[in-house]
Amino acid sequence: MASVAPAQENPGTCPTSARLKLYSCWSSSCAWRVRIALNLKGLPYEYIAVNLRQGEQFSEEFTKLNPRQLVPTLVDGDNIISDSFAILLYLEDKYPEHPLLPDDLRLKAISLQASAIVGSNIQPLQADGLTKMVEKKVGPEERLSWGRLFIEKGFTALEILLKDSAGKYSVGDQITLADIFLVPQVFNGARRFNVDMLKFPTLDRINRTLEELPEFQAALPERTPDAKA
Known part of the structure; x- marks a missing residue:
């Protein structure tokens, strides 16, 4: 596994004595979600790069932390949490300042639904491992069409779900988990699979607003220590 990345001057990193440790990779949209949440909550953390292309996730050291051999993994003292959704809910419960879920039960349910649509119904079906297998079996064009499909x-379902609940952000004017899941997925959809976001005006508007926020900008893949390296 790569050495600990040096601290960066942004809301999401801190010296190696920090209590929170995030095992992350610049190319992982799941890890990207957690970086956004940590920034929004103002929680400093130690960024530990796991090079997925070099297979560092399969190392004995990392497998002890996360038997699934995936990023992200969050270490908070004696607590080790993997899976971005579980990490985000853990952070919400453990560090309730700057909440990422609304008090209103209807809006809370919508935010969780939106998060689940991305986390369960979109991202796994366009993940690198699956699309590379599609490409190997049927060709590169099918890989793109598979992911885009x-x-x-999923974006069609999200557009309908959020159309009436959206304010400045996905559910009113408070940033919630729905927004944290949305931004990395829109980035992947538009950049990797050529999804036309004009088809989804509500999602496109929300995403453009979120992209301007410093907490979201600081979490961008290109601003991570391993991407810079």
Whole structure:
């Protein structure tokens, strides 16, 4: 596994004595979600890069932390949490300042639904491992069309879900988990699979607003220590 990345001057990193440790990779949208949440909550953390392309996730050291051999993994003292959704809910419960879920039960349910649509119905079906297998079996064009199909199907559902609940952000004017899940997925959809976001005006508007926020900008893949390296 790569050495600990040096501290950066942004809301999401801190010296190696920090209590929170995030095992992350610049290319992982799941890890990207957690970086956004840590920034929004103002929680300093130690960024530990796991090079997925070099297979560092399969190392004995990392497998002890996360038997699933995936990023992200969060270490908070004696607590080790993997899976971005579980990490985000853990952070919400453990560090309730700057909440990422609304008090209103209807809006809370919508935010969780939106998060689940991305986390369960979109991202796994356009993940690198699956699309590379599609490409190997049927060709590169099918890889793109496969990913685009499931992203657009999920975005269609999200557009309908959020159309009436959206304010400045996905559910009113408070940033919630729905927004944290949305931004990395829109980035992947538009950049990797050529999804036309004009088809989804509500999602596109929300995403453009979120992209301007410093907490979201600080979490961008290109601003991570391993991407810079």
